[in-house]
Amino acid sequence: MQKILLGVGVLLILLGIFGASYTWHHDHREAVTLDKYAVAEFQVGRDGDGNWESATLSLWDYRYDKARLLNKAVVFTDGAPWEVDAVTKQTPAGWRNENKLFFHFPRASLRDLLVAKEIRIKFYYDNGQSIDLPLSKRDLLAWQRKLRW
Numbered sequence: 784m785q786k787i788l789l790g791v792g793v794l795l796i797l798l799g800i801f802g803a804s805y806t807w808h809h810d811h812r813e814a815v816t817l818d819k820y821a822v823a824e825f826q827v828g829r830d831g832d833g834n835w836e837s838a839t840l841s842l843w844d845y846r847y848d849k850a851r852l853l854n855k856a857v858v859f860t861d862g863a864p865w866e867v868d869a870v871t872k873q874t875p876a877g878w879r880n881e882n883k884l885f886f887h888f889p890r891a892s893l894r895d896l897l898v899a900k901e902i903r904i905k906f907y908y909d910n911g912q913s914i915d916l917p918l919s920k921r922d923l924l925a926w927q928r929k930l931r932w
Contacts, residue, residue, distance in 0.1 A: 816919040817904055820844070823922070827929045835930070838888040838896070842906070845881045850908040852882045859903040860895040869906070897930045899923070 814820035821844035828837040844852075852871040857864050869886035884906055888896065896902065902923055905915040918926065 814916060816922070817842075817916040818919050818922055820914060820916055823904075825922075825926045825929060827932075835890065835893050837890070838893055838930070840884075840886055840888070840904070842884040842904075843881065844884075845879045847879050848910070849880065850910040850912065852884050853907040853909055855907060856884065856886055857905040858888065858892065859901075859905070860892065860899040861901055863895065865889055865892045865895075893930060897927055899927075902926070 817823055821842050823843075824841045826839045826841075827835065828839070830836045851873050852869070854869050854871050855866065856869045857866050859865075865888070867886045867889065869884050871885075872883045874881045874883070901917055903915060903917045905913060907913045
């Protein structure tokens with residue numbers, strides 16, 4: 784009986800170590816582009832004449848810790864910063880928390896987005912962590928295609 788309890792105890796310890804290391808690794812994951820870190824959707828709004836009306840970025844991320852996204856983000860177009868206010872929402876989903884960030888690009892920034900060679904998005908969590916990642920080449924071209932239409 785002692786061997787069974789010892790075996791169960793060791794198994795629980797190993798599962799706990801694996802679980803803790805996985806959740807820490809996921810919340811502190813390293814990515815080289817924004818699409819490898821979170822799901823992002825870029826939409827362009829146009830008026831009746833086809834002129835730019837607005838552009839919006841929606842970003843979905845999930846974490847295992849309780850860190851919440853802050854209501855601010857910075858968009859860098861070829862190094863030039865555009866600070867924007869964001870709307871955020873966190874939905875607890877059991878073990879992991881889903882974070883959503885929405886923001887409208889300043890209308891003046893749309894021309895810069897169209898000609899940029901690199902776009903980086905930086906957003907912040909309330910635990911002091913910030914994420915600063917560029918768009919992948921594929922996403923950059925997709926955003927610019929949406930702006931050209």
